[in-house]
Amino acid sequence: MPQSIPFLLFNPKTMSTIKSHLADVLARLPQSVRLVAVSKFHPVTALQEAYDCGQRVFGESRVQELQAKREALPKDIDWHFIGHLQQNKVKYIAPYVSLIHAVDSLRLLQEINRQALRCGRVIPCLLELHIAQEESKYGFTPEACEAMLAAGEWKELAGVEIAGLMCMASNTDDEAQIRREFHLAHELFLRYKSLYFSDKEYFKECSWGMSHDYPIAVEEGATLVRVGSYIFGERI
Numbered sequence: 001m002p003q004s005i006p007f008l009l010f011n012p013k014t015m016s017t018i019k020s021h022l023a024d025v026l027a028r029l030p031q032s033v034r035l036v037a038v039s040k041f042h043p044v045t046a047l048q049e050a051y052d053c054g055q056r057v058f059g060e061s062r063v064q065e066l067q068a069k070r071e072a073l074p075k076d077i078d079w080h081f082i083g084h085l086q087q088n089k090v091k092y093i094a095p096y097v098s099l100i101h102a103v104d105s106l107r108l109l110q111e112i113n114r115q116a117l118r119c120g121r122v123i124p125c126l127l128e129l130h131i132a133q134e135e136s137k138y139g140f141t142p143e144a145c146e147a148m149l150a151a152g153e154w155k156e157l158a159g160v161e162i163a164g165l166m167c168m169a170s171n172t173d174d175e176a177q178i179r180r181e182f183h184l185a186h187e188l189f190l191r192y193k194s195l196y197f198s199d200k201e202y203f204k205e206c207s208w209g210m211s212h213d214y215p216i217a218v219e220e221g222a223t224l225v226r227v228g229s230y231i232f233g234e235r236i
Contacts, residue, residue: 018049021231025214029225033218036080038210038228040065044072046232051077059101059226063089070096082226084138087111095119101166101207101226102128104138106148109160116159124163126207129188131181132170139167142188149196162197164205164223165189169213178213179220186221 025035036059039047047058051074060066061083070079078098085100087108093100094115103109103125116123130139140148148154154162167185169178189206197203209217211230218225 019053022053025227034224036224036226038226042232063092090115100125104128113157113159124161126164126166129165129167129185131167131184161202163202166207179216182208182217182220
C-alpha cells in the first residue's frame with residue numbers, strides 16, 4: 001500500500017490558492033468594508049502568502065500564537081485580536097494590537113484601559129453583542145450593553161476608544177435567521193451611535209460576517225468581515 005500523502009498536498013485551499021481566494025473575497029467587498037484575514041491556527045507561511053498579495057489586516061484569537069506570528073512576520077501588519085480575551089493576557093498585546101474585537105464586560109474594558117495607559121496608547125475596542133441562539137457565545141446581551149453604556153463609567157477610560165460593535169450569528173444554515181441577527185446588530189449600532197456616540201467619529205465599526213455568511217453581513221451594515229477558512233482552508 002502506498003504511503004499516505006500529507007493533507008496539505010490535497011487541500012484545495014492551500015498555498016497555491018490563497019491568492020485566488022483572497023482576491024475573490026476582496027472583489028466581493030465594497031470599498032467601505034475591510035477584510036480581516038482570520039489566520040488563527042494557520043502557519044506563518046500561509047500568512048506570508050496573503051501578505052505578499054497585499055493583505056495587511058490579520059485576526060488571531062490566542063495571545064501566544066499572536067505573539068509568535070508577530071515576531072515572525074513583517075512589522076506593518078495590523079493585528080486584530082478577535083477571540084475571547086482573558087484579563088490577565090491583555091498586557092501582552094496592549095503595546096501593539098490595532099483593534100480588540102470582542103470586549104464582553106466592563107471589567108475587561110477597564111483592564112484594557114489600564115494596560116493601554118501603561119503603554120502610552122489608546123486602544124480601539126469593539127463591544128461584543130450576544131444575539132446568536134447558542135448559549136456558548138460570549139458577549140453582552142443588548143439590554144446589558146445598553147445598561148453599561150448608559151451608566152457611563154466607560155467615559156472615564158482615557159486609554160480605550162469604543163469603536164463599534166462585534167457579533168457572531170447563530171451557527172445555522174437558515175440565512176433568514178442570520179440576516180435577522182445581523183440586522184438587529186446594525187440597528188443596535190445605530191441606536192448606540194445616536195444615544196452615546198453621536199459626537200465620536202471613531203464609533204464607526206460593525207464587525208460581523210465570516211466565511212459562510214459575510215455577503216449577508218455586508219448587506220446588513222458590516223464594515224469589517226472576518227474571513228478565514230475560505231482563504232486559508234479548514235484547520236485539521
